[in-house]
Amino acid sequence: MKTSTIFIKERLIKGEGQRVEIYDNIAISSRIRLARNVEGIKFYTKLDSDVDAKYITGSVMKTLEKFEVFNFLSLKELSLNECNALFEQHLISKELIENKDISGIAISEDEKFIVMINEEDHIREQCIEKGFNLYKPYRRLIKIDEEILSSLPIAYNDELGFITASPANLGTGMRASVMLFLPACVFSGQIEDIFAMAKENGLTIRGGYGEGSKAIGYFYQISNQNSFGLDENEIIDKVSEFIYSVCNLEKQARDFLLENNREFYKDMALRAYGILTNCYVLEEGEMMELLAKVKLGQVLGFLDIENDDKFQKLFFEGAEANLKLIFEFSQQKKENIIRAEYISNKVKSLVHRR
Numbered sequence: 001m002k003t004s005t006i007f008i009k010e011r012l013i014k015g016e017g018q019r020v021e022i023y024d025n026i027a028i029s030s031r032i033r034l035a036r037n038v039e040g041i042k043f044y045t046k047l048d049s050d051v052d053a054k055y056i057t058g059s060v061m062k063t064l065e066k067f068e069v070f071n072f073l074s075l076k077e078l079s080l081n082e083c084n085a086l087f088e089q090h091l092i093s094k095e096l097i098e099n100k101d102i103s104g105i106a107i108s109e110d111e112k113f114i115v116m117i118n119e120e121d122h123i124r125e126q127c128i129e130k131g132f133n134l135y136k137p138y139r140r141l142i143k144i145d146e147e148i149l150s151s152l153p154i155a156y157n158d159e160l161g162f163i164t165a166s167p168a169n170l171g172t173g174m175r176a177s178v179m180l181f182l183p184a185c186v187f188s189g190q191i192e193d194i195f196a197m198a199k200e201n202g203l204t205i206r207g208g209y210g211e212g213s214k215a216i217g218y219f220y221q222i223s224n225q226n227s228f229g230l231d232e233n234e235i236i237d238k239v240s241e242f243i244y245s246v247c248n249l250e251k252q253a254r255d256f257l258l259e260n261n262r263e264f265y266k267d268m269a270l271r272a273y274g275i276l277t278n279c280y281v282l283e284e285g286e287m288m289e290l291l292a293k294v295k296l297g298q299v300l301g302f303l304d305i306e307n308d309d310k311f312q313k314l315f316f317e318g319a320e321a322n323l324k325l326i327f328e329f330s331q332q333k334k335e336n337i338i339r340a341e342y343i344s345n346k347v348k349s350l351v352h353r354r
Helices: 004-014 050-064 080-088 094-098 135-151 183-187 191-200 232-278 284-299 308-317 320-326 332-350
Strands: 027-036 070-074 104-108 113-117 123-130 174-181 203-207 219-224 303-305 351-353
Touching (some): 027 135, 027 232, 050 113, 080 094, 113 135, 123 135, 174 232, 232 303, 232 332, 284 308, 284 332, 332 351
Antiparallel strands (some): 027 123, 113 123, 203 219
16 A cells, blocks of 8 residues: 555656646645745845835846746735735735735736745745645746746855745745645534644644635645755655645545435535525625535535636635725625625526536
8 A cells, every 4th residue: 555655746746746636626726835035135124225125026027037928016006905806816915915015926827826026025936736736836936946046146044044034934945835625624523633633743724815814614724834954845745745634534524424414514505505696695704604615515416516716716706805896885785785696696607406
C-alpha cells in the first residue's frame, strides 16, 4: 500500500501537476504564495515616501511584462467598494486595502496569477489553481519569481533566508494553502480534531478569507504555519499529505451522514434550495449558509449543479460589494431584496432536483 506522500508525488510531480480529481468536490482551490522584499527599502509601515512605493511597483510590472499580459490596478484609483469587491473575490487581502494609497495589484488575464504590491511585504506573488494541486501553481509561480530575484535586489540572509515583515514567513517566504469544503466534518463533529491535528503538524487552519476570518459556508484554508527550516518542495509535500488525510476524513464523514441520517440531510439541502429559489429578502450571511447546504446536497447526491464554477462564484457575487457593482442601492433593506432576486434566478438556472 502506498503512503499518502508517495501517492501525492506520483499524481502531482510525475503527473506534471495534474490535480487529484477524486477530491474535486472537497478541495476548491490550491494556492502558492511567495513573500519578497526589496533590500534597503523599509517595510510598508515605515516607507519614507511614495518614491519607494512607485519604484517597487514599476520594477515589478517591468518584470511581469516579460512573461504574459497583466492588468495593473492602483488601489488609490479605486473606490473602497471596488477594493472590497476584489477582496470578496479572493484576489486581494485586507492589508492591501489598508495600504490603498501606495498599494497595487497585477492580475494575469486568467486571474490565476496575482501579485500584490506594497502589502505587508513589498511583493506578494501568488498563483491559484482549481482543485487539489499545489505543484502546478508552484511551477508557474517559480518562473516569474526567478526573474524578480534576478531583476531586483531582494532581501536575503544566508541564515534566515528571505527577509519578510512577519517572522513566520522567514526562510522560503512560501505559504502553500488549499481551500477545502468540509460540511460533513463539521456536522459529524470531526472539525475540532482536524484543528488539533493541524496544530500538531505545524499547520494552520483559517476561514475562507484568510487570517482572522470565520469559516463561512464550511470553507476552510489549510496552510503551513511557518516557512523556515524546510525547502519549497518539503513545504508542499507536508501540506499535501495533510490535505490528503483531511479529504479522506471528509469522504468518510459524507458516507456516514448518508448511511445514518440520509433523510435529515436531504431535507436540509432541498429546504435550502427551496428558500433560495423562492425568498423575497436574503441577507448575506444566510445566503452563504444556504448556498453551502445546496452544495452539500450536490455532493450527497440530492441535487444537480450544471456548472460548478458558476455556482461557486455565487458566494462572492451575492456579497455586498460585488452586488453593488452590479446594482445601485444604498439601503440595507434594498440590498437584501436585490440579493434575493439575483441569487434566486441564478440558482434556478444552475441547480436542479434529482
